[in-house]
Amino acid sequence: MRHLLVLFLFAMMCSTANAQSWRPIDKSPCGGTYLSIIAHGDSLVAAPYYKSFLLMGGSEGPPWRRIDMPSAAAEAFSLLSPGSGRLLAGSFGRIYRSDDDGQTWSESYISELLGAIVTGLSGAGDTLFACGGGMLLRSVTRGASWNVLSSAPEADALLSVGQRVFCGGPTGIHISDDRGENWQRVWSTDSVLGLYAADGVVFAALRGISSSQASLLRSTDNGATWETTDLAGTSINTLIEHDGVYYSGCNIPEAAHHLFTSTDGGRHWTPVLENRVPFPRAVWHLHATPGGILVSLGGLGIWRLEDNADSWTFASEGHFRAAIARIGLTFRTGDHGHEYMYSIKENFLAVRPGDASSWEFLLYPGTERPMDMVVVGDTVFLAVTGGFYTTHDVGAHWEFRPTPFPDAPVQAFHYEIISKRIYAGGRGVPLVWTGNGGQSWTIVPWYGSTTQGPRNWNKITLWSVTSYQGIVAATSDGAHLFDGDTGPWRKLL
Known part of the structure; x- marks a missing residue:
């Protein structure tokens, strides 16, 4: 009884003295982190981190509407729009697909993944690729069924550019021109955590770098040869091009800089000054639209960047209540x-x-x-x-x-x-x-x-x-x- 009395007094002490003074706050702040933003037909689709819904908006993003995934446990960590109205979402050991903008979903369970997250999706048309748990997967049925490519190297990142497939992982960069049947290693010095294509240039983000080592490689001949950029001492997880300027982002919160720009094709990079809202903040994803850039910031939702990193506006109001x-x-x-x-x-x-x-x-x-x-x-x-x-x-x-x-x-x-x-x-x-x-x-x-x-x-x-x-x-x-x-x-x- 003594313990119950103490707990009661403690609960009363921590509560508001006059409960009748409470009023509902119908609109608390929105934030959240979005792992992916992609174009899907004339719309954009965004995947929030560890949430069982997607956002679908217009060609510039807002206004957004919510699309529920098939269950409360279905969470999207990667997205792909391969064409003909199909939408794919990578999740825990499976890939979901929809042909009606998320109104209904079908599921492709991949037993070999053992529940590992599908972190990457790439490709177009009938032949698509995915990676998760270090494995590379291929579908020749527009995502309806998937098979593990046993001959592929260990994969942490993938990219499909035309008929060429890039695979990045702990053994470097590999390429395949026969839909993943055979592979050629084109970079072996560093472990690769990300692959990106922007305006004809292919980039590879490197893992395990020190402050003096390059963080980013670039190739202007579709991966045949590679050169280092001057970006060093950071970890790049997203990269795009918009209106002649290249943008890359780092999602490590404690990093000194999180957003970088390049005006010479990605050879040299300059950090964006982080002296006002919404920075300093980790950059999780970048997506270019005709009217500007959408930036997913860790915990702060989606923001629109205009005027060459000089104007920021919140672009996901009303979604992902924090x-x-x-x-x-x-x-x-x-x-x-x-x-x-x-x-x-x-x-x-x-x-x-x-x-x-x-x-x-x-x-x-x-x-x-x-x-x-x-x-x-x-x-x-x-x-x-x-x-x-x-x-x-x-x-x-x-x-x-x-x-x-x-x-x-x-x-x-x-x-x-x-x-x-x-x-x-x-x-x-x-x-x-x-x-x-x-x-x-x-x-x-x-x-x-x-x-x-x-x-x-x-x-x-x-x-x-x-x-x-x-x-x-x-x-x-x-x-x-x-x-x-x-x-x-x-x-x-």
Whole structure:
């Protein structure tokens, strides 16, 4: 009974004091990651990451409409439109096909894949190719049935250009001119993770590179010979050409640069400056349309790029509602304040005035995924490794406030409104608090230790019952309570 009472009080303490103050938020921010965007007849089709639906839009993308996959477990990781209205979607150990724009689907199960994801689809007409689990597959029935090409090299990437098929993997680049029956190795120095064709030039992205090694190869003779480009120290996963300019993207969040351009056929590359929304953000897919470029950004959905990387607009509004971990509200006399929503999963912070219907994404320093967000008054706090960022002007300027533990990611954060203290719990270190905005800190010893703490701080909040008031913390080692100053801690659960 004692444990049930504690759990009840803890649940009540973490909830809103007045439930009647809630109102529905009918349009939370949209984001998500899209793995592929392809042309399909006069339309575009986009595949969201780990979702059981596709988006189909016009020739420029929006407006989009949702196309459901055949089941909740059917998720598309690659797309292909081979012609005659057929649409293919690669999934877990199978390839789905539709001849009516996704109204109905048929399935081709490939037992040899053992459930591995079909990561690549290429080709046109009756003969098509796919790769997954290191294997190369071929269909001569427009995707109705598939066979493993046992003579093919290990495949992590594939590309079909005319009658020639390219295969990339740990043993380099191989080509075949007889529909995959026989293969010739044309590059053996590096492992290849991606193959792309743009305006008559074939590119190969290399795996396992260091900062001084080339990241991208190019061929102007359909793969017979290859040369390195000056792009080095990165990992390219998408590449296109639009209006005479080549674009390539990197989907590693912590990379120094994510979008690159070339004006000389892909020989030399220049990183795009990432000093405003929607960057810095990983680039997952690029697709050229007559009116601009569609860019899938990690966690932020699809964006349209115009004016040579100078104008960005959100292009997937209304789809892929993001999972929201933290909500904050600010109010000022005479205005409606602002609403903030933070998605840990998609790693974005969105804001809108209290009387607005649309959201804007806020740019905050670095590429780290903050573990907590707190809004107090007109100040936003974001918890990161070694401290927290604050902004008083809706993200126009940010200031970093360090904690005493510079290497510990701050996992949980609490502003105690009565004492105006900030409490921060960092991974593996004791709780700390400050009463002056982070200029100085007090360490709360964790059962006697001033250097060691629980592995995870899950939640920190005020405990106030009858005549006792303190701070309670939910950790990987249970729930603990202390008086709010220097302890000592005592375990509740």
